[in-house]
Structure formats: structure tokens, C-alpha cells
Amino acid sequence: MKLFRQVFLSIAAMLAVQGASAADARLPVVASFSILGDIVANIGGDRIVVTTLVGPDQDAHVFQPAPDHIKSVARARLVVVNGLGFEGWMERVTQSANYRGDIVVASQGIAVRDRVEEEHDHDSHDGHDHHHGKNDPHAWQNPANIVIYTQNIVAALSKLDPAGAALYRKNGDAYIASLNELDRWAIQQFAQFPPAKRKVITSHDAFEYFGAHYQVRFLAPQGVSTESEPSAKEVAGLIRQIRKEKIRAVFIENMSSPKLLQQISKEAGVTLGGKLYADALSQADGPAPTYLKLMRYNIGQLLAQMKLN
Template identity: 70%
Template sequence: MNLLRPFSLLLAGLSLAASVSASAAERIPVVASFSILGDIVANVGGERIAVTTLVGPDEDAHVFQPAPDDIKAVSRAKLVVVNGLGFEGWMERLAQSANYRGAIVTASAGIKARERADDDHDEHGHEGHDHHHGKDDPHAWQDPQNVIVYARNVAAALARLDPAGADAYRKNGEAYVAKVQALDSWAAQQFAQIPEAKRRVITSHDAFEYFGARYKVRFLAAQGVSTDSEPSAREMAGLIRQIKAEKIKALFFENMANPKLLQQIAREAGVTAGGKLYADALSKAGGPAPDYLSLMRYNVGQLLEKIRLN
């Protein structure tokens, strides 16, 4: 019997564990501003990076208040990735507090931003709120074609930071792009089966203009582009009149929004509010939208189910 064999196996096991631990420790620390973007970055970066997300699942980036742990995460990061288009009004202050000196990459760079649809809001009495986003609508990820731009921008930024991994980032990025393109084709085919006149939806805030433009779905919202605003009584009354006049049945809450506003609208309009849509945040693990691709498929399914009732 070889008495040294168990000892050799123990050493081998310890060596492997140390190797795995060292490998994990060597991953490049990257911070993403919110959960949807964090998922995209993780898909592109793969095992070469460790992603920390500031605004987590089911959390609202519009009203985010950085905590001490967020400052620490940014201070340790080699790269920070943001959506841009005015979405993260708090990022500059956070970077200053963290004394961050690295690159801040804007994932939406190169995308043609949609302007906030204030003129459309006038149909149901919106007067236009002073949101923090400016004139640009920041929710560009709601169009999968824009997420393709996000993925390629992230791959290019990671390659600049880590040239040794450039080929891996490019391959990861293009593999993810292929999945996004397949999702987009599927969604377009689903909506094409429903007359455009029936594609009308009410949501709790105005986060789906890019989605609507891509798939010819008309979205009306009780709030504006940001969730930190409340509609006036006149705006509410106008929206309720429009729901009744157009016989809109598709009303949805959003995962990071207070449902009370839409419940009131549904009650006064005499319709039943539908399920939940994921707008600015993923669901927690085990939920229906733990990643971007699942989020989009879930939202499309929810919308189609209700739109058919219009």
C-alpha cells in the first residue's frame, strides 16, 4: 500500500484550490451602473472579469442613493461602465467620492437617442416634467438593436483595458450579439401577427419608447421618463379619458415602481391592470427576468397576452 498516495492527493487538491482562488482573485474588477447593464457586461467579459452592479435587481436607478459599499466598489474598479444618456445623474458625484481615476465607458455611445415624447404626452394632458435626464430618453436597451451596440462598445473598452483578452472579449461579444439578434427577430415576428391598431399599452412610467418604436407598439405612461415625478390631477384625468375612449385593456405595472398609481388609474378607467413589466431592472435570481434576454422574452409575452384583448 502506498502511504504517500493520500498525502499526494491532498497536496494536489490544495494546489487546485489555490489555483482556482488565485484565478478568481486575478479577475479584473469592473463596475456596471445597473443590473441590466451588468448582465451585458458579464456576458462580454466572461471569466476574465468580476462585475459589481451598483443598482441591483428590482431597484430603481432614478432614485438611487450610493452607499459606502458602492463607493468602495468604484474605488477598486479598473473600469466603470454606464448607460449614459443622462440615466446616471449620480455617477459623477460617486466617482469623485471614490477618488476614481480610471475610465468611465458609456455603453450607449453611438446610439441615436430618442427625445422624450413630451409632445405625445399632451394627448392625455401631460405638461412636461423637469426630469433629470434632459431631452434624451435614456432607456435605449429596450430596443435589442441598441444592445448590440452596447455589447460591442463594452468589448472594445475591455480590450483596451486588457489587450491580452481582446480576442476573448470579441468572441464573447459576438456570441452575445447573435443571441440578441435571434431575440429581436423572434419579437418582431410575434408583434407582426397583431394589427398595429391593437398595439396600445399603458405603463406606470415612460420607459418603453425605444421598444415601441422598434415593434410599432404605442405606449402611454402615467409618469414621465423618470419615476421620481408624479402626474397632476389634470394629467391623470386626461389619461383616464384616453383609456376609455380608445378602449385600451393593456395596463402594466413595472417591477421597480409603486403600483398604487396604476391601480388608481385602472380603477377609475374601469379596466383590470395586467401583470408586471421589467423596465429598468432585472428580477432577482429565480424570477422571470434574471438576465436581459429573459427580461425581453418575458415582457414580449406579457404584452402580447394583453394587447390581444384591445
């Protein structure tokens, strides 16, 4: 019995070492924010371990890196970023970590949209759009762009880990198929509503790509970054526009303070709708723990409110 116990403990110890070695063999990858981390994990599967810097329900626009974030980047073999100016803090992080590995910009190759600032006070302005020439970084809001993200990530992982290239391509192809299915479904859903009913108010301008792709008109008191503060004049103009156009779809975002939209909806005489997930996933037990679920959830919320318009 004693001998059996010694053999059992020896085998258990050996398996534990082998398990630890297998875990250590996985490619350490850092993704800048939660949505991107989910996409990378779907492609890399068991061959990688993903660390996300800006987690679920967190705002990348105001992110402040901590020492643990620096350590994660220092240990990484690959860093995946969105690009388009979204992670203004990333250069400081990689420099602090003395990172010398590969950095892949997931958005490389997409059709970049310029941010269009639109005056909300149509009664006192000429009604034309005012272009400020600022790139909109929220490209993930169009699932067709995530097809390109996926291809870029597959290429980066395959270059770094040639032995896993076939798996990365297989996972990438499966993920692209899911993205295309999501896109077809969304187009069919929005086709139920005429353009006049496709009007939405959100906290900040995170849905330009979504709006252009699905022909939904989004208005917001804040700009492309949650750091920007709207003027009293802009807020008043937006309230007048909500009343004039009878917009009923008003949403807060998961990583933004609801106070401003609560004020706007109260003064405009409309009911504040549900929550949209713009720049971050929900927690694992929430309604948007993955990118695909986030998109379906957001679309469901929008459709429900459009029926009230």
C-alpha cells in the same frame, strides 16, 4: 498513512492558492445597473468579475449609493455606465471612490431619442405632441441598440485586457447573434396586430425606444424618471383616454409602486395586467433574470394583453 495525509493537504493548499490567484486575476468591472451588468458578464465571461451597483428589482432613478458601492468602484479596473443622464449619481460615486480607471458609456453612438411629452387630455388640447427636448435614457429597450452597447463594451474590455480580446470578440459576436434573433422574433410577433391594437399603459415612460422600434404606443402617468409625479389633471386625462380608446393593456413595472396604476385602472374600468420589467432584471428565480429573457417575457406579456384590445 500520515505521510499520504500530509501530501494530500499540501496539494489541496496549493490548489486553493492557485484557485484564489486565478480568481484574483479576473478583471474587476463595475456596471451601473442590473441589465447592463448582465450584458457585460455575457461579453467578459470568465476573464472578468462583475459587480452591479443597482441590483435586480431596484430603481436606478432613486438609487442612493452606500459605502460598499464606493468600495466596489474603488477596486474596479473598468466602470460601465448607460449614459444619457440615467446615472445622475455616478459622478459622485466615482469622486468619492477616487476612481481613476476607464469609464465606458455603453450607449455611445446610438440614435438618441428625445422624450416626447404627450398631453393625455385630447378633449381640451389641440392634440399635438409637446416636445420638451429631454433625452430618453432607456435605450436598452430596443435590442438593436444593445448591439451597439455590446460593440462598445467589447472595445473597452479589449483595450484594457489585450490578451482577452479574441474571447471578448467571440462572446460579443455570439451575443449580437442572440440579439438579432430576438429582434426578428419580436417583429414577427407584433406583426400579428394592427397599430390600433398596439396600445399600452405603463407606470413611467421607459419604453419610448421599444415603442418606436416595434410600433407600439406607450402611455404613462409618470415621465422618464420614477421621481416625477403626475398632476391630478394629467391622471384624469389619461383615464379619459383609456376609456375613449378602449385600451386594455395596463401594466405595472417591477421597480415601481403599483398604487397609481391601480387607481387609474379602477377608475378607467379596466383590469390591471401583469408586470413589465423596465429598468431592472428580476431576481435569479424570477421570469427576467437576464436581458434576453426580460425582453421575451415583456413581449409575451404585451402580446397577451393586446389580444384583449
